[in-house]
Amino acid sequence: MKQFFKYVLATVVGFFLTFVLIIFFFSIFIASTISGLQEQQVTNVKPNSVLHIQLNYPIKERTDDSPFENFDIFNMEPQITLGLDDILKNIQKAKDDPNIQGIYLDLFYLRAGWAQVHEIREALLDFKTTGKFIKSYGEVYTQRAYYLASVSDKIFLNPEGFVQFNGLNVELTFYKGALEKLDIEPQIIRHGKFKAATEPYFLEKMSEANREQLNTFISGIYGEIIKNISSARNIPEEELRTISNELLADNANGAVQYGLVDSVYFKDQVLSSFRSELKIGKNDKINFVSLKKYRHSPSKESYQKNKIAVIYGSGTIVSGDGDRESLGGDRVSKAIRKARLDSNVKAIVLRVNSPGGSSIASDVIWREIVLAKDVKPVVVSMSSLAASGGYYIACPADKIVAQPFTITGSIGVFGILFNAQKLYNDKLGITFDQVKTSEFADLGNTARPLTEAEIGKFQKEVDRIYDSFVNKVSKGRDLSYAEVDSIAQGRIWSGIDAKRIGLVDELGGLETSINIAAEMAGVEKYRTISLPKKRDFKEELLKNILGEAKALFIEEELEEYYSYLKKLKDILKLEGIQMRIPFDIELK
Template sequence: MIGFIGALSSEQETVIAENSVLHLNLDAQITEQQVDNPFEGLPVLGGEVASVGLIELKEALRKAKDDTKIKGIYLTVSYPMTGFATLEEIRMSLIDFKSSGKWVVAYGDMMSEAAYYLASAADKVYMNPQGDVEWNGLAIEVSFFKRMFEKLEIKPQVFRVGEFKSAVEPFMLDKMSNENRLQLTETINSIYDYVVTQVATARGIDKAKLREMSDKMLVRNAKQAVEYGLIDSLLYDDQLTAELKNRLALADDADIKFVKLNKYRKSYTTYKAAKSEIAVIVGDGEIMPGKGSDGIIGGDKFAEQVRKARENDKVKAIVIRVNSPGGSFQASDIMWREITLAAQIKPVIASMGDYAASGGYYMAMGCDTIVAQPHTITGSIGIFSVLFDASDLMTNKLGITTEQVKTGEFGEMITISRGLTDNEKAVWQRKTEEGYEVFTSKAAEGRNMDVEELKKVASGRVWTGTQAKERGLVDVLGGFDDAINLAAEAAGVSDDYKVKYYPQKQPFFQELMLQLEENSKVNALQKELGMFYPYYLQLQRVQHYNGTQARLPFELSIH
């Protein structure tokens, strides 16, 4: 076993053959940074789901653009697992790759709307004759927890401020309010308008016609997709192979030299000799206090990374890469403090991913310049406080009762074992209102706006990147590369700099050992709690919302 692991973890130099094709399979979980997994694709623990790091993918496309051995890209995509802002980053890199005169061919047995949006950047889009392509518009799905709480006998105690009420709807309702439905309708139409505009440009189809095709779902099978111009041709695998061989000027009996992304990444070095450094500090996931982990931005650890970049004389500028729906208000404020201190010394640019909402926006608002994609979900400037009274769950389902002795009028202010008194509720409401004033005043300062003007676009309201720019919450519509260029220009190092990413990812096997340790703890808990373990999981999830939160007010899924 040790020899097997050693063989998997050993690095081998990869030599790319002449006349090769870079094969990108983007039916994967696309995250900000990649954890190299030698088990990927194997039926073993940790190998089931393919993953692609956005930063590493963009870097590979930059290298392939100038690599004379790479003649083109073969893109296979049906159901990419990511948001539209991330897809836009990849589209922009594919378009940049094509500017070298090289080609991109996309193929899918099926294509979701997201997959087709990505594929539309290719020179040619092909599909299996019995395939299907979605072109019927986007939808936003919001999860509501009211009935779950009722079944679990948990009572949410909610404190809010501002005119916009959707921030707590998932805890109190089982469907959208009219106001929230209007907001989300505007949001999804803003995103889709940009999608349709880009596809119209890429495919040479009139925008109004594309919208009609979508609204009326005129494309319902692969043949119609060709008739309406979404797909170039319907090809079986052998026909696609012949098409690629023709592009490569290969004989019929020759083999195509495909190079997969992970293998191609081992063919070059990312090292660059430069005196100046631009530090990219990546925040990907929910915001929590402490050190964080994969999918969790630890406020303390992130702040430490910003502080180190500020104190490092080699670092001439900082890019804060944010992909977060928010989370803990205090952790967000801790990171904001370090970001504003850094901005006093050197340029700090914010680059927004799929989400930079509430606590995610809190991170960005202290930067000199904010760059967002048109599809980015941002804003949600507001906070709410939630405490959950789980006393009935504990008593009726778990058989646990509690009793409290206190020295004064107020008991423990964060507790799930009892409901709050009226006086304690009043304290929480004041605390929430004070937090909202802190958030909005700091946002107004960061954006050079009057506080009252800022509040008109705050109150928890969600905006797309396009809408946010129109309202002064974002400076530039663009991607990660634009943020890097802005940072280099602001620091005066455009001619000579290297980019370094923080925090540095842990080696896969270190992550695997931690996961195995965590799994052993989970197994022990399952045995101990038995049939009550699902209730424990729900309780753990609820506790993430306990206290004052600066987070996107709903779990939002766009598809």
């Protein structure tokens, strides 16, 4: 019998090792395949070409070079999706490219934040200053897609399509009922008026104060959207509001009648329009070049010794290096330090797209910004979100630039610990017992509620960190403590309102921030570098063969529903004192 078990064990171990080796070599094969595919030849753009832009994927701040990002396992090739950095760079390149005559916006559904969409839209408006054309076509235009398309010289819509032009709404997720069903008690410690931040954990709907705050917030953003569409389409703002309120563009004829689109066309008619614009025959091939191919076309940029470092910080702020979905305090602070110590880097632009997170990790990054500011200009560029800890790391910068649609502010601190005693005892039948050497030896134990003494300790720390937060904003923004406190208390602000109350200096995108940084540094000729340095994908693959692949494949399959899974994961990580906008605001 012993011999039998020995053979069984050997078989199991052998099978496991074989499986691991297969996965290992298969992953190496994938990495090598991608490496070969990514070493593409330069794309030669033919004269009289049109840049074809499709944005039907989640747009991230930087192009992701992960080996599994959108990898088509059946065709053994990566489906390259460009980040916002490359999208903007290539639109700028096309503007000055004599071979590019115009842009074709092939639109339907945009999986990007409003601030990102606005930044692309601004780049397209700049492209049009050369006199080149932009034409858009969509079977259906979602609201964000239409906002982007509104810059076009001509907007075409499928005869059976419609324009989703129906206003904005904000939907918050509340967890009180779910936590009660699980017998989990959220133990919340907050400062002063900072209540809306933790509402999702103890309420089933918004408080009136929070509802009023969010209504003011989205009304301001919607006003900006209406204003910009009105300017582009020459439709009075009040008329646009009527179209939106009464859903007058819910079919193709209505969209044409009220001026939202120019023509109702099938795809072949759209292509004929391009041929007419390019002055080619009706059967001639149109030289469309996709963004991902145009990325590899020759650039006129010359090598410059002087550099502007663009440092990207995206995701929830966490201690350590973080991962593809988080902003690692150590990784970003190292990048800032590297740029500070490099004498050829004349200025730093910190690009922030973060809801905040760990107060300690935020402070680590804040310190490096302060040190960098002492030796060279530091400018912050805010993307869709730069709130709470995201604002904390921004406040010491020389200049802060935000988009009109940026969600920022949320200057506040809260602590949350979950008491799962009833879950363990009543639902799972698990009990715990212990011995300890001092009163606070088991501080943070989820198997019991906090004691009054422990709550007092946490409250004192939350108040201290809030006081430190307000003082740092006060110093960084040259405002009094009372002024900051009056606009803090966890309240969120749009970029427009943040500029009005002094939390940001300018409205604009990444390019605006880089120009400001270069001007402050006194350099005219320079090149930009991106930090932190992207991880070598072969190293990353060997480091985490299955974990990274699993996350990426799950995201690809779940698409927009992946955000709900991510929310759940983030909730489970909400332990200790946080500088974070604690509810996810999605403008729909």
